[in-house]
Amino acid sequence: MSTIQDVFVIGTGQTAVGEHWGISLRHLAWKAVKQALESSGLERPDAIFVGNILAPRISQQHNLGTLLADFCGFRGVEAITVEASGASGGAAVRQAMLALRSGEIGTALVVGVEKMTDKVGPEVTAALAAGADSDWELVQGVTAPAMAALIMRRYMHDYGVHRDEFSDFALNAHYNAQANVDAMFRNGLDLKQYVQAGIVASPVNIFDGAPDADGAAALVLSSEPGELRPGLSVRVASSSLVTHTLALHDRRDVLSFEAARLSAERAFQQAGITPDQIDLAELYDRFSIYAVLSLEACGFARRGEGWRLARNSGVGRNGQLPISTFGGLTARGNPGGATGVYQMVEVTRQLAGMAQDNQVAGAKWGLAQCLGSSGATAVTHILDGTNRN
Amino acid sequence: MTDLRRDTRTRVMQPARMVGIVGYGAYLPRFRLPASEISRVWTEGQSSLPVQEKAVAGPDEDVVTMSIEAARNAIMRAGVDPQDIGAVWIGSESHPYAVKPTATIVAEAIGAVPHTQAADWQFACKGGTEAMQAAIAFVGSCMSDYACAIGMDTAQGRPGDALEYTAGSGGAAFLLGPADKSVAVVEGTYSFVTDTPDFWRRSNANYPQHGQRFTGEPAYFRHITSAAERLMDEMGTGPQDSDFAVFHQPNSKIPGRVGRYLGFTSAQLEVGLLAPEIGNVYAGSALVGLTAVLDSCDPGDRGLLVSFGSGAGSDAFQLRISDQPLDFPDVVPSTRDYLERRTTIDYSTYTRYLGKLALE
Amino acid sequence: MEISRHWRLQQQRYGLLGEKCNHCGEKLFPPRDVCPECTQDSQELYRFSGKGEVYSYSKVFDPPAGYEGTAPYTMALVKLEEGPLVTAQLTDVDNDIVEIGMLVEMVTRKLREDGNRGMLVYGYKFRPRLK
CATH class of the missing domain: 3.40.47.10 (Thiolase/Chalcone synthase)
Incomplete structure (x- = not known):
């Protein structure tokens, strides 16, 4: 392990998540890139890694690596797009990590960008569902919420959990998003609104699911430590991407996110810490049940008990394990392939003490995990804000 | 002719x-x-x-x-x-x-x-x-x-x-x-067909047109009765030899009317008459009626199946149920x-x- | 239209034609080239009985493009008697009577159609057992 090059986050940037009708994909990406570069002081990265899911289908645009390198003023720089469904943003970070750790490059720009609103309605629903197995799931008419719903229903059945018990996740996320100027939903949420919410795919209601929207986030990674704030640097202590079965029906155990479990396990091993040392986690709460299963997969809760963690503000900013500290996917919003990068930006800002009203006091270790295709792909990063280096 | x-x-x-x-x-x-x-x-x-x-x-x-x-x-x-x-x-x-x-x-x-x-x-x-x-x-x-x-x-x-x-x-x-x-063995079958424009649908039309009362006497009745009578006549059977008779069923009443005209009793007709519960299922009408008969008939039973198709024609079949009990x-x-x-x-x-x- | 994509899977879709691994005996649906249990690559065709039970279900109110005509519809994970889980719609069912463990059987129904002019795609769905 000692021969592996350390990697540091030296710059972050993000746009607001929402419906950016007036801004195209490339302009959206540039906004986040500009912010990240300025905050890092870097002028030109050695390589660019773009996380994106839907541009080929929704914006009829392939090869975002080259597009964005060109548009952002980096002709001649190595650049590729990384796609792993909902885990695309994290997977782009992971590719940057591999390149940096190998020593082949010294700096990397990671940009996650998603432009959902170039199409609307059932076509977007179909595009988002395409992370599922096209031949054997999609053809039956599944949607992303339906996949979550199938898992949630079985979870409720096996562990005797009432659907309203999942409300704490949405309530926490919407509470936290109020202070996040880049969040999509900033009005808060109360239990009554949650209970009365319309159903998307029973038992998943509209507040159990994240709003899919436009957004871009960027990270500048470097093998040299850089200070985000005077005396404060954030190190990427571990990075792990794991796959499992693409189709939900191929899993021996539908209620266990195996990819997430293995990914977290490897990440903890690399970082040399245990789950109880984590001060906050940005998990893939695209649906309440995903937050629950992620908590269990990462070792924060025992199997069948993840939902209990959210009780009594257990996942709040002052709770046992703060999650979705800026609103998570649920309330900050889910900009597809940018989501994994948003998570990294958010964890970095927490560890650097830059989270303002969303700050988790004294946060030293943070975990970011994103999932693709109902938990088929998982990317976990653990960030170290202890400034040991 | x-x-x-x-x-x-x-x-x-x-x-x-x-x-x-x-x-x-x-x-x-x-x-x-x-x-x-x-x-x-x-x-x-x-x-x-x-x-x-x-x-x-x-x-x-x-x-x-x-x-x-x-x-x-x-x-x-x-x-x-x-x-x-x-x-x-x-x-x-x-x-x-x-x-x-x-x-x-x-x-x-x-x-x-x-x-x-x-x-x-x-x-x-x-x-x-x-x-x-x-x-x-x-x-x-x-x-x-x-x-x-x-x-x-x-x-x-x-x-x-x-x-x-x-x-x-x-x-x-x-x-x-x-x-x-x-x-059930098919003992004999007979078809009676003429050019009778009682009901049609043109190639690109969504719904059929029909001749209203013209669909009755010259179309449904003539073809079914002609087919049934000729078949029974040549087979040397009569209504009294049948345990069941199933006719095309455009509605609840007409099959009974044509059946009685041919000399069948309500008891012979009722098992296969499904129109009151399912309507007129067109090409499936007489055939699904026959399935109901086969579900409940006895070994050795004999009966008649007569369809009607507009345009127009009738196919008639004389059937005899196997002597062995149906064992499905x-x-x-x-x-x-x-x-x-x-x-x-x-x-x-x-x-x-x-x-x-x-x-x- | 994706004619060849649907055409080449007809056998599997119309009648749950799967595979049985010659090495470990695992019954596979959908069919694969490599057995996920023993990672060997020799399989023979195996026709599933179509009987199973509901493992989980969800009524979908927000359908993807191409499925608006029958929404809302009920998606399910069905546990086949032979072992595998299958993702499929339930049909001939009112959502309020569906429950985990409900016995179901395979039927072949219309999965989707591309408007009035496009191809019809048929495949398996499941319904409460009639017998």
């Missing part, structure tokens, strides 16, 4: 080797639209109701899916290897494609491909019995040991038209095979099972399911 009064030749058709029904299967969708709903919408409840309710196909059903299930039922009852089926023939006036056979899809689904004949038949409401006659000839001439004949429809009726009260969905599949393996595995739903599986819908749900709402 033959002068029917002077025609003394043998017209009844019998194959070289005797053929019978080795398996049969019904299919009826679960939805029912009460006739009173149509009356409520179109006549403020003032019209008389030709049936109690009609069977309506669900939004994911069509002649292909309904035929597949009926054929599977027939094959399961017969215990025949689908690879031994030499023809899959489907009579309908609601084939989902104008061009592209329903039969190839059904043959593929039941596992009869690729060494098989497959074709769609169309003769208004008698496409199914036509397919059955052809299957009898096919097996009877030893071109194949088994042939599957299906009559199935998701019948169309113009909204508000008299036909809308009855135009229903359903039908049946029959597996024809050698007489010695049959549950109890895994196949009976026609009564399908009749009892019912969910009532209202007119608005019906218009959605049948695609009558313009969405584009």
Whole structure:
């Protein structure tokens, strides 16, 4: 392990998540890139890694690596797009990590960008569902919420959990998003609104699911430590991407996110810490049940008990394990392939003490995990804000 | 043109080797639209109701899916290897494609491909019995040991038209095979056909047109009675020799009227009369009635099946049930099972399911 | 239209034609080239009975493009008698009577259609057992 090059986050940037009708994909990406570069002081990265899911289908645009390198003023720089469904943003970070750790490059720009609103309605629903197995799931008419719903229903059945018990996740996320100027939903949420919410795919209601929207986030990674704030640097202590079965029906155990479990396990091993040392986690709460299963997969809760963690503000900013500290996917919003990068930006800002009203006091270790295709792909990063280096 | 009064030749058709029904299967969708709903919408409840309710196909059903299930039922009852089926023939006036056979899809689904004949038949409401006659000839001439004949429809009726009260969905599949393996042997069959324009649908029209009262005497009555009388006459049988008789069923009353005219009693007619509960399922109408008879008949029973197709013609069959008690595995739903599986819908749900709402 | 994509899977879709691994005996649906249990690559065709039970279900109110015509519809994970889980719609069912463990059987229904002019795609769905 000692021969592996350390990697540091030296710059972050993000746009607001929402419906950016007036801004195209490339302009959206540039906004986040500009912010990240300025905050890092870097002028030109050695390589660019773009996380994106839907541009080929929704914006009829392939090869975002080259597009964005060109548009952002980096002709001649190595650049590729990384796609792993909902885990695309994290997977782009992971590719940057591999390149940096190998020593082949010294700096990397990671940009996650998603432009959902170039199409609307059932076509977007179909595009988002395409992370599922096209031949054997999609053809039956599944949607992303339906996949979550199938898992949630079985979870409720096996562990005797009432659907309203999942409300704490949405309530926490919407509470936290109020202070996040880049969040999509900033009005808060109360239990009554949650209970009365319309159903998307029973038992998943509209507040159990994240709003899919436009957004871009960027990270500048470097093998040299850089200070985000005077005396404060954030190190990427571990990075792990794991796959499992693409189709939900191929899993021996539908209620266990195996990819997430293995990914977290490897990440903890690399970082040399245990789950109880984590001060906050940005998990893939695209649906309440995903937050629950992620908590269990990462070792924060025992199997069948993840939902209990959210009780009594257990996942709040002052709770046992703060999650979705800026609103998570649920309330900050889910900009597809940018989501994994948003998570990294958010964890970095927490560890650097830059989270303002969303700050988790004294946060030293943070975990970011994103999932693709109902938990088929998982990317976990653990960030170290202890400034040991 | 033959002068029917002077025609003394043998017209009844019998194959070289005797053929019978080795398996049969019904299919009826679960939805029912009460006739009173149509009356409520179109006549403020003032019209008389030709049936109690009609069977309506669900939004994911069509002649292909309904035929597949009926054929599977027939094959399961017969215990025949689908690879031994030499023809899959489907009579309908609601084939989902104008061009592209329903039969190839059904043959593929039941596992009869690729060494098989497959074709769609169309003769208004008698496409199914036509397919059955052809299957009898096919097996009877030893071109194949088994042939599957299906009559199935998701019948169309113009909204508000008299036909809308009855135009229903359903039908049946029959597996024809050698007489010695049959549950019912076809003793003889006869067809009576003339050019009678009582009902039609032009190529690109959504709904059929009909001659109203002209569909009665010169069309339905003439063809059915001519076919039934000639068949019985040549076979040397009469109504008293029958334990059952099934006629094409455009509504609840007319089959009874034609039956009584021919000398049949209500008891002979009632088992196969399903129109009051399912409406007129066109090419499947008489055939699904026959499945109800086969579900409940006794060994050695004899009876008559007569279809009617507008345009116009009737196919008549004299059937004799095997002397051995019918011994089918109890895994196949009976026609009564399908009749009892019912969910009532209202007119608005019906218009959605049948695609009558313009969405584009 | 994706004619060849749907056409080449007809056998599997119309009648649950799967595979049985010659090495470990695992029954596989959908069919695969490599057995996920023993990672060997020799399989023979195996026709599933179509009987199973509901493992989980969800009523979908927000359908993807191509499925608006039948929405809302009920999706399910069905546990086949032979072992595998299958993702499929339930049909002929009212959502309020669906429950985990409910016995179901395979039927072949219309999965989707591309408007009035497009190809019809047929495949398996499951319904409460009739017998």
